[in-house]
Amino acid sequence: MRCAVVQTNPVFGQPAANLAEAISLMESEPADLYVLPELFTTGYNFVDAAEAAAWAEPADGPTAAALARFTAARNAHVVYGFAERGDAIYNSSALVGPGGLIGVYRKMHLYYKETTLFAPGNLGFPVFRLPFGVVGMMVCFDWFFPESARTLALAGAEIIAHPSNLVMPHCPDAMVTRCLENRVFSATANRIGAEDRGGLALSFIGLSEIVSPKGEILARLGRDTAGIAVRELDLTAARSKRLNEYNDLFADRRRSSYQL
Ligand code: ACM
Secondary structure, eight states, rough: OEEEEEEOOOOOOOHHHHHHHHHHHHSSSSOSEEEEOTTTTOSSSSSSSHHHHHHHHHHHHHHHHHHHHHHHHHTTTEEEEEEEEEEEEEEEEEEEEEEEEEEEESSSSOTTTTTHHHHOOOSSOEEEEETTTEEEEEOGGGGSSSSHHHHHHHHOSSSEEOOOOSSSSSHHHHHEEEHHHHHEEEEEEESOOOEEEEEEEEEOOOEEEEEOTOOOOEOOOOOOEEEEEEEEEGGGTTTTTTTTSSOOOTOOOOOOOOOO
8 A cells, every 4th residue: 555644834823725735735745545634724732622622523524525535536534633523622533535524533632722722632543454454643742652552553553654743853753663573563643843822932853754564764854855755655564463484572571560
């Protein structure tokens, strides 16, 4: 399968232009699975909960509809981050395929001021069996909690689609370990640019990447430019957790001694 990470430069409060930038990058490279950044149509730096709520949309709202037109025309799938208006306001990601919306994940671990803007996720870590493999989702700061990737891998995810708006420097290198310890692929799609709103200035670090179950960085974009990186992946490589003839990373776990 062909996996793409799409690195965009959203402008706060310009959803039509931000969607158009993403679609134009997606149109430049064929892929089976495209991963877009967190909150990619709205921008990230909401000043308060009322503003986040005002920009939120239902999971089957206009962003899903626009991306479903793209995926239907190309028989592709897209994972993207958006502000979700459900029973509360969530920082969510959605998976859209040729037939429309397939599933939603609600960010479990809210970062910094997000804790004042969104409700914490309440859908667990679902995985989705697609024609080319099993996809799980996590959003940005979830990487900081190894349980996120572990839970997805234990549930059978072969690739973790990871919409992000990274501001700290650690994630791109840390995902090497997340992939290595779980023997899964990851596709982290980050944004670039900066947002200075309500007295909080944030810069986003780019470096979107695709990592293999062996911890190889198969693709990594730059810090400052929008772009798309596509790699051909054999997702069956994520099915065996065997490290060598003596070690199987999942079978060797000492669950009775772990504190969860
Ligand atoms: C983040 O979770 N957007 C840093």
